[in-house]
Amino acid sequence: MRITVKALMELAIIVHKHCGIVLKKNKAYLIENRLQPLIEEYSLSSFEELIAKAKDSSQLTSHIVDRMTTNETSFFRDKKPYELLKEKLLPDWQANFGKKRGRLNIWSSACSTGQEVYSIAITLMEYFKGDSFNHNIKIKASDISDSAIVKASSGRYSNYEVSRGLDAVQLNKYFTREDSCWKIKDELRSMAYFEKMNLLQPKLEYGRFDIIFCRNVAIYFSKPDRRRLFESLSSCLNNNGVLIIGATESLFDINEQLKRVDYNGTAYYSLKQPSG
Template sequence: MDNIPTETSFFRDLQVFEALRQSIFPELLRRHRLDRQLNLWSAACSSGQEAYSLAILLRDYFPLLAQNWTLNFLASDVSETMLAKARSGIYDDLEVHRRLPPKFLRRYFHQEGSQWVVSDEIRLMVQFQQIDLLQPLPPLPTMDVIFLRNLLIYFDRPTQAEILNKMRQVLAPDGYLLLGATETPLRCDTRFKPVAVDRAVFFQIRPPDDAAGGRSRHTGS
């Protein structure tokens, strides 16, 4: 997996983050209002922009999470080089000005010379760990949301099925799997079903009595 391209950016595919902000995270907060715990996994985090985008989204729009909730936010990659960059939280002008909203740049970064550094309050929300998805997974909590965007396209169908099976093992029964815009698990794992959330598509584990093919629904409708 070390030769997989590392294309990424802050807030890539804005409709995904809008769906998370308007529908997915409010639903999860309602669902977990008693246990007050949220488990997230960015399973191919590259140099960290996706993970930090999600952390910024949560901190900015759901500030109560920082008070009396337990947020377990894992970001993993196979490349230690990418993880070292992610842990540092240091990015250049091109990286922060590509898609990052200016209000978030002002609020959650500070400039050091020609580079921009993620604030500690955001950086410390994320735990970075080396995980090779082609190997057995380490012990993980049951995940409410798994982000696995733009990785499956680089593998053949048997390998895709292997990776998706691992995602299914750790995804909560009513949790959400997010893939890239051109990716779908349905060609190699029909145990997932698509779920339309606003203008984005997520995937959930199909209940045992759900007929193959499934139906989409709008969260919060």
């Protein structure tokens, strides 16, 4: 089933309104592939009928957003951020704040189905050598997709999913076999708490964090929305907090509160300190 230009534009408005993602005309094939099963599931006959029904159904609108925000992810996707975490950010936090503040707060702001969250948790376990509970670590994990949050919270993954990014040692050390899937062990699962969240909707209090991951999310937003997003995230950082974005992303001409710091072939962002 092909989507008309008019229907594409109407769906683009719906998706942008509810999650900030910008759907361009050249994404017609993507929309067709992701929403065709939804049309069949609701026994509808066209994209126009899907749009009309969505206007009167918040549940269907949520399902549309869900299908359009499901993105590619894997364990330890792009290893650089995790190397940065283990070699630089955790030692810095431990030296400066570990004893005084005691609690390490991390936010995976667009956690998808959870692979980033548990990659962070594994990195923490390996850095603290299993002694992570003494450091009172919490990982906040959020996503706009209901289905992604449900899967991430369950911590269950197929053979295919665990084969992408995990080696045999990590798999057997941090997961247990359950029927046809692998389940993250409770000691790692207990580090994280999950919440559905639209990063572009104002919220009274997101929390304050030492490290925020927001990778490969803003690339789908308009420039004004990217500015809003990173202004919001920068306000959630502790004074010496760190923001990690995607390897191909940049905050040039997007945010004035954060400065880029290069480290060993990768980069992160920290709050600019007042001069004088």
